[in-house]
Amino acid sequence: MSFEDLGLSPETLRAVHESGYADPTPIQKGAIPPVLMGKDIIGIAQTGTGKTASFVLPMIDILAHGRARAMMPRSLILEPTRELAAQVAENFQKYGQYHKLSMALLIGGVAFGDQDRALEKGVDVLIATPGRLMDQFARGKILLSGCAMLVIDEADRMLDMGFIPDIESICQKLPAQRQTLLFSATMPAPIKKLADRFLTEPRTIEVSRPASANASITQRLVKTSSRDKRALLRTLLSADDVKTAIIFANRKTTVRELVTSLKRYGFAAGQIHGDMEQSERLKELDRFRQEEINILVASDVAARGLDIKGVSHVFNYDVPWHPDDYVHRIGRTGRAGAMGVAITLATSEDEEAVAAIEKLINTRIELLEQLQGSKPAATAPRAAPVESGERPRQERQPRGREKDRAPRSEQKPRQEQDEGVSPYDEAGWNGPLPAFLKVKARLDS
Numbered sequence: 001m002s003f004e005d006l007g008l009s010p011e012t013l014r015a016v017h018e019s020g021y022a023d024p025t026p027i028q029k030g031a032i033p034p035v036l037m038g039k040d041i042i043g044i045a046q047t048g049t050g051k052t053a054s055f056v057l058p059m060i061d062i063l064a065h066g067r068a069r070a071m072m073p074r075s076l077i078l079e080p081t082r083e084l085a086a087q088v089a090e091n092f093q094k095y096g097q098y099h100k101l102s103m104a105l106l107i108g109g110v111a112f113g114d115q116d117r118a119l120e121k122g123v124d125v126l127i128a129t130p131g132r133l134m135d136q137f138a139r140g141k142i143l144l145s146g147c148a149m150l151v152i153d154e155a156d157r158m159l160d161m162g163f164i165p166d167i168e169s170i171c172q173k174l175p176a177q178r179q180t181l182l183f184s185a186t187m188p189a190p191i192k193k194l195a196d197r198f199l200t201e202p203r204t205i206e207v208s209r210p211a212s213a214n215a216s217i218t219q220r221l222v223k224t225s226s227r228d229k230r231a232l233l234r235t236l237l238s239a240d241d242v243k244t245a246i247i248f249a250n251r252k253t254t255v256r257e258l259v260t261s262l263k264r265y266g267f268a269a270g271q272i273h274g275d276m277e278q279s280e281r282l283k284e285l286d287r288f289r290q291e292e293i294n295i296l297v298a299s300d301v302a303a304r305g306l307d308i309k310g311v312s313h314v315f316n317y318d319v320p321w322h323p324d325d326y327v328h329r330i331g332r333t334g335r336a337g338a339m340g341v342a343i344t345l346a347t348s349e350d351e352e353a354v355a356a357i358e359k360l361i362n363t364r365i366e367l368l369e370q371l372q373g374s375k376p377a378a379t380a381p382r383a384a385p386v387e388s389g390e391r392p393r394q395e396r397q398p399r400g401r402e403k404d405r406a407p408r409s410e411q412k413p414r415q416e417q418d419e420g421v422s423p424y425d426e427a428g429w430n431g432p433l434p435a436f437l438k439v440k441a442r443l444d445s
Helices: 010-018 026-036 051-063 082-095 112-121 130-138 155-160 164-173 189-198 226-237 252-264 278-289 323-330 348-361 423-427
Strands: 041-044 075-078 103-106 125-128 149-152 179-184 203-206 217-223 245-248 269-272 295-298 313-316 340-346 366-370 437-440
Touching: 010 051, 010 082, 026 041, 026 051, 026 179, 026 203, 041 051, 051 075, 051 082, 051 149, 051 179, 075 130, 075 164, 082 103, 082 125, 082 278, 103 112, 103 130, 112 130, 125 130, 130 164, 155 164, 155 179, 155 189, 155 323, 164 189, 179 189, 226 252, 226 313, 226 340, 252 269, 252 295, 269 278, 278 295, 313 323, 323 340, 323 348, 340 348
Parallel strands: 041 179, 041 203, 075 125, 075 149, 103 125, 149 179, 217 340, 217 366, 245 295, 245 313, 269 295, 313 340
Antiparallel strands: 366 437
């Protein structure tokens, strides 16, 4: 089946083909025709399956007929985070370039002025986070009585972030006669209850088992200790096959500390977390997309929905607190048919969390472990001691895609005081992943 078989308009098909897409994904094949027919749908699909286009493309064709009125958007898309909302807006601009549709983006961290002016003119498509939408409604800047189409995206993430009461309130402000599309990677009981209440005879499209991990992602587990985590991460990042990587941590403070550490050791790293201003977060994402940096350290604000091409590796510096977040984190790699690698660093305290993840994905994660009695393949003399307070020497160049980048220094920077000394540091080694690390099936304890 091709996009031409789905019933999309010539203008939309032209934009799709110019974007480089030839064949629809399973969720697109299943969702686009019923959406064009005006049906309510529940779409259950894992991350990286082309879910966004499955509702953006038919919405563009549906909205091509009619016009917007002041303060009354014709359609509404709810997203859990600013980044996801901005990404959906980019998709509308790309796929709707041959249609004269107006759009507004309502997200936090941005001044109200421009958003107010866009709403006053009237928009065909309103893309919003629940919090900012409720703020604008309370300020009397928006009316939802003319909204004929609602999309609730990443519904399970909305649940995790506590947005379900807001979504229920928003749904009650919309007209009863409307088309509602709900998308989620998983279908927990509260989301099922939400769908039963606000959708009318929905058609369910499920293209994969809920909470399953992408088959194109190689998953590995590395056992370590808290004191050795940073050194081990630097070792893994130094492997030749690590081109671009996203590193996830559970806490914003850990993100800040880790990116500072990586920069100190010469890695080209950036960060994204919830305490950053929206403009800063978008700037860091642009730097990562444009390969100014090849490592992005992130909290779970970046775990869902972000579509960044060419991410070769995902590292879980911390095992996620919620098993579902593991699936979404590793879904940042192995996208659009490419292969990816996901490596999780786990301490003895993480055993229960790892077991919960394996139960969810119904897969044992293979262990990448250090064999007893093995020695590093190569060693180098340790760096001379440095005076207290002196920064480690920056001998190595930031990693990038250039094949002719400068060789690494043989001199090892002084270990940071807060992370202890790992076995790798004792050997003075900071080169590529050595031969004594290999994949080995983990034995049941």
